[in-house]
Amino acid sequence: MTNKVVQLKEAKKQTKVYNFGEKEEEYHSGQGKKLPVWPSPKFVQSRVKAIELIEDGKYGLDEGDFWILKNATKSGKMMYTGLIISHNGCLKINDKLDAKMKFKPSSVETVKDEGEKVKVMKYVNDEQGVYEFGEISPKNCMNDYPYAMVLKRLMDRVILKNSKVGFFGIYSDSESDDFKRQDEEPPKPPTDYQKLGNAASGEMEATQRKAAEGHFARIKALIEKCVSVEEIETLVDNEKKIINALFKHNNDLFEKLKDCKQGMIEILTT
Numbered sequence: 001m002t003n004k005v006v007q008l009k010e011a012k013k014q015t016k017v018y019n020f021g022e023k024e025e026e027y028h029s030g031q032g033k034k035l036p037v038w039p040s041p042k043f044v045q046s047r048v049k050a051i052e053l054i055e056d057g058k059y060g061l062d063e064g065d066f067w068i069l070k071n072a073t074k075s076g077k078m079m080y081t082g083l084i085i086s087h088n089g090c091l092k093i094n095d096k097l098d099a100k101m102k103f104k105p106s107s108v109e110t111v112k113d114e115g116e117k118v119k120v121m122k123y124v125n126d127e128q129g130v131y132e133f134g135e136i137s138p139k140n141c142m143n144d145y146p147y148a149m150v151l152k153r154l155m156d157r158v159i160l161k162n163s164k165v166g167f168f169g170i171y172s173d174s175e176s177d178d179f180k181r182q183d184e185e186p187p188k189p190p191t192d193y194q195k196l197g198n199a200a201s202g203e204m205e206a207t208q209r210k211a212a213e214g215h216f217a218r219i220k221a222l223i224e225k226c227v228s229v230e231e232i233e234t235l236v237d238n239e240k241k242i243i244n245a246l247f248k249h250n251n252d253l254f255e256k257l258k259d260c261k262q263g264m265i266e267i268l269t270t
Contacts, residue, residue: 018051020066026078035078043068043080046169050083053165059096065089069171069179082169084179090156090172093163101128101162103155117141119150123158132157140176149174209250215242216253220260229265236261 025034039047050066053059065088069081094103104125112120112135120135134154136146143149152174160166173179219239226232236243246254 016055018047018054018063020047020050020063020083021068022080026070028072028078030072035072035076037080038073038077039080040082042082042169046083049165049168049170050085059089059093059163061085061089061092065092066170082171084171084173084175085160085165086173087152087156090159093165094155094159097159097163103158103162104128108151108154117146119146121150121154123154128162130158130161132161212246212250212253216246216250216257219243220257223257223260223264226264227268229268232261232264232268 022037022039024037026037027034050061053061054063065086066083069084071079071081073079107123107125107130109122109124110119111122111133112118118137120133123130123132123134132154134150134152134157136143136150136153141149153172156172156174157166160170160172171179219235219242222235222239223232226235243254243257246257
């Protein structure tokens with residue numbers, strides 16, 4: 001590789017701007033609002049280490065393998081506590097470790113298996129100098145596959161320890177259900193189809209009432225213009241369909257129309 005190519009690669013590294021999802025404000029679902037962000041020293045340390053790992057290229061990691069661990073503080077801020085690395089990222093690291101430092105399945109032993117979700121596994125490897133545990137319980141794991149999860153948790157801890165990546169505030173996403181990648185923005189409330197249906201029904205009823213009132217006003221005005229009982233009866237017969245609809249759906253308007261007709265008949269026959 002020529003010096004010029006090396007210089008170009010170094011220049012590219014220096015101009016690369018990394019972002020693991022940092023924001024000036026973060027939404028907190030519990031408080032229902034956005035909080036100002038405070039990046040802790042541990043987060044800053046983990047960020048520097050993550051960039052170093054990415055730029056080194058040894059493990060084939062990229063920004064997508066990391067995201068931010070966040071915790072709300074009593075002071076009303078959202079603290080960036082560290083970085084989380086995906087299980088897939090841990091597998092990438094293990095794949096590139098020296099053979100003697102790779103995760104050894106033969107070093108795993110189950111030490112507790114109580115019920116469906118209380119399980120503990122240990123990893124003991126004298127050659128690596130590693131003694132580690134992986135555990136799950138209903139308090140820290142809702143996964144439906146407890147054996148897979150406890151092993152994944154143990155495996156990631158060993159890999160992060162053997163690679164020393166875990167010494168810099170970088171945690172595995174298998175450590176807790178809360179460490180899974182979360183949506184940044186508040187979730188949209190579920191659609192309440194019952195309310196939508198009620199609203200639509202209300203709007204339809206209002207529209208139908210308005211139309212009925214229009215028919216009532218028109219027929220009443222025509223009745224009041226009639227000059228004979230015969231003319232009134234002919235008008236009523238011609239408007240029978242609409243009058244019957246008023247009787248069925250808007251009886252109050254029908255009764256008013258009936259009173260109007262009777263009143264006009266009395267006037268014309270007096």
